Amino acid sequence: MTNQTDRPNILTILSDQHSKHFLGCYGNDIVRTPRLDQLASEGMRFSDVYTGSPVCCPSRMTFMTGRTPSRNRVWNNNQILNSAIPTWAHTLGIAGYETSLLGRMHFEGHDQYHGFENRPIGEMFAVSPGTFRGEKYPSGQDRKVMELSGHGTTTYQWMDDRITEATCEYLHAHKESDRPFAAVVGYVLPHCPFVAPKDLFEYYYDRVDIPDVEDDQPAMARWYRKSRRIDEPLPEERTRIARAAYFALCEYTDRLVGQLLDCLEETGLAENTLVIYASDHGEMAGEHGCWTKNTYYEGSAGVPMIARLPGSVPAGTTTDAVCNLMDLGPTFADIAGAEDLPDWNGRSLWPILTSGNRDGWVNETFSEVVDNSMDPKVPSRMIRSDQWKLWVDQEIPGKEPNVALFDLEADPGEIHNLADDPAHANTRDRLLGRVMEGWDPDAIRKECVDLEEDYRMIVKWGQAVRPEIPEQLKPPPASIEDDVQIL
Numbered sequence: 001m002t003n004q005t006d007r008p009n010i011l012t013i014l015s016d017q018h019s020k021h022f023l024g025c026y027g028n029d030i031v032r033t034p035r036l037d038q039l040a041s042e043g044m045r046f047s048d049v050y051t052g053s054p055v056c057c058p059s060r061m062t063f064m065t066g067r068t069p070s071r072n073r074v075w076n077n078n079q080i081l082n083s084a085i086p087t088w089a090h091t092l093g094i095a096g097y098e099t100s101l102l103g104r105m106h107f108e109g110h111d112q113y114h115g116f117e118n119r120p121i122g123e124m125f126a127v128s129p130g131t132f133r134g135e136k137y138p139s140g141q142d143r144k145v146m147e148l149s150g151h152g153t154t155t156y157q158w159m160d161d162r163i164t165e166a167t168c169e170y171l172h173a174h175k176e177s178d179r180p181f182a183a184v185v186g187y188v189l190p191h192c193p194f195v196a197p198k199d200l201f202e203y204y205y206d207r208v209d210i211p212d213v214e215d216d217q218p219a220m221a222r223w224y225r226k227s228r229r230i231d232e233p234l235p236e237e238r239t240r241i242a243r244a245a246y247f248a249l250c251e252y253t254d255r256l257v258g259q260l261l262d263c264l265e266e267t268g269l270a271e272n273t274l275v276i277y278a279s280d281h282g283e284m285a286g287e288h289g290c291w292t293k294n295t296y297y298e299g300s301a302g303v304p305m306i307a308r309l310p311g312s313v314p315a316g317t318t319t320d321a322v323c324n325l326m327d328l329g330p331t332f333a334d335i336a337g338a339e340d341l342p343d344w345n346g347r348s349l350w351p352i353l354t355s356g357n358r359d360g361w362v363n364e365t366f367s368e369v370v371d372n373s374m375d376p377k378v379p380s381r382m383i384r385s386d387q388w389k390l391w392v393d394q395e396i397p398g399k400e401p402n403v404a405l406f407d408l409e410a411d412p413g414e415i416h417n418l419a420d421d422p423a424h425a426n427t428r429d430r431l432l433g434r435v436m437e438g439w440d441p442d443a444i445r446k447e448c449v450d451l452e453e454d455y456r457m458i459v460k461w462g463q464a465v466r467p468e469i470p471e472q473l474k475p476p477p478a479s480i481e482d483d484v485q486i487l
Helices: 034-041 056-065 088-094 143-147 155-173 198-205 219-227 236-267 325-336 350-355 422-436 441-465
Strands: 009-015 044-050 098-103 118-121 181-186 273-279 302-308 317-319 364-371 378-385 388-393 402-407
Touching: 009 236, 009 325, 034 236, 034 273, 034 302, 044 378, 056 088, 056 325, 088 098, 088 181, 088 325, 098 155, 118 155, 143 236, 155 181, 155 236, 198 236, 219 388, 219 402, 236 273, 273 325, 325 350, 364 441, 378 422, 378 441, 388 422, 402 422
Parallel strands: 009 181, 009 273, 044 317, 098 118, 098 181
Antiparallel strands: 044 302, 273 302, 364 378, 378 388, 388 402
16 A cells, blocks of 8 residues: 555545635635635635536535536535536545545535545534434525624534544544545534624624625516525625624634644645645625625635645745636545546636746636526526636526626626627627527426426425434534524
8 A cells, every 4th residue: 555655645624605706815805714824824715716507515515526516416406416426536545645634625415425535523414304303593595694694603613623622633633644644624603693702793793895786687686586485685684693693703713724734734734735725615704785695706606725835835925727626536546646536627727826937728617506486496507718707597497597797807897798799799608608508498407307206205204204314414413503593
């Protein structure tokens, strides 16, 4: 077996719902993220990374398989990844790596491993569909999430604290190992509910900025806001409270990451461990009048990503290569000398990480989702190509999709939709042709309806049988949230 010193360990820290707009190293001068800023100063920051899907489960499945949601047949949170689909954890395991998942991954169904060898600590959501009773405070995509925000301690904070402790124990146990590891630390923060520790909330309350909301928006943004009951803007005070809590949760996440970085130093593993920080998708936090995710605005579909490996990744560097969370699996396989998965959509970032070399790199990527909160369900897809971003959504079955086009170089705030501008007709038509290649929204909608029927049966079974899944991290006593104050 190859000695650990011959190949680096891989530690991926994957948070949930952290927009790249809310880190200091990405230009935010309000949110304090000193440990992530430090990580960026010691490695490479990616400015143009996208999620394979702007919602939790399908995004994470693209990260694991290196395939698009359409290839995975997972377009929303009520769909289950087929266990016959290999993941990068499978191929790294074959190559001799110990693969471990610590905490959050949002695997639906009874397969809570999908190639991971170990789960030293599980997650509260590792349950059979239909058996999770939900949280005391709302965490979905509805107006009440913002209306029920404030300060205090939530079960999400409790869970991420336990995951951090377990990861440090894991690292200490591996400091003398001659077997390289590839581990994912899955945090649920800074995902809503928008409830944060009181001291952090109070720090941000008077400091938050309130986003302006443009009047003219693409159809997808309009129906998204209407379906979530946020088409009537939130009062400024409500926005201030929710944003203060979100900013605070971003800082809290940064503190947890700092504990992991300290532990790597303490164990002597830092010099030979590739550290990746990323999030599964972003959080709109009131930008464009939107909250949570499920859109293709930068705040939702764009994600932060930082990589550090001393001696291999040049410190203090930035790349604007357009890439995707789907590219991480091929990157890990490249580093490990592992076999590529069959026909994955992702591409190895290793040449970019080590030298900034983008020879042959096509500056283009995709994202897609099916919004199952709408009736009928709405398939949508995005392409980012060089400076351009185009998205389509088929709001009405059988009709031509709505189209939005933005020039991110001239309009980084995505205010001016150029889809109907004759001066950009050639760009629109070219990108529309690309985004529609191999993508049939009518067929996808029908398949999602069929999958929903299957899922309902699994949910009924879970409700009737209430099976135990060993990987579930049992929730703490309800008293953990006694200090929560909704404002």
